[in-house]
């Protein structure tokens with residue numbers, strides 16, 4: 666949190682209670698929530714905060730690199746307070762997004778230099794599959810069908 670207030674001071678940005686609330690919420694979860702999810706989760710404590718305010722707070726947090734925005738396709742964005750590069754895996758059935766820990770693809774930024782004349786700045790690695798819950802429910806369905 667110390668880092669957080671410092672960054673805002675340096676960038677001369679206003680540290681509003683809403684921005685703090687959105688950042689705190691993101692730090693407290695590994696679920697990579699969407700703006701709507703954040704909005705709903707904060708509604709009880711911040712009943713006057715609108716969805717637009719949540720979007721604006723997220724935009725500011727992303728611009729100062731405190732939060733990472735994940736494009737999960739079809740115009741859907743998820744947010745992550747863990748900004749160091751890490752791969753993600755998304756469930757194709759329920760769209761939950763999880764971190765993949767313990768492996769890094771930062772070396773890809775170097776590897777790709779032989780294949781492009783771009784200056785490579787970053788990469789995002791996504792994997793897709795079925796989460797354990799969806800995998801289990803698919804197996805249950807199969808069992809019921811064979812009965």
Ligand SMILES: [Zn+2]
Nearest residue numbers: 756759796799
């Ligand atoms: Zn799932």
Ligand SMILES: [Zn+2]
Nearest residue numbers: 745747763764
């Ligand atoms: Zn993540």
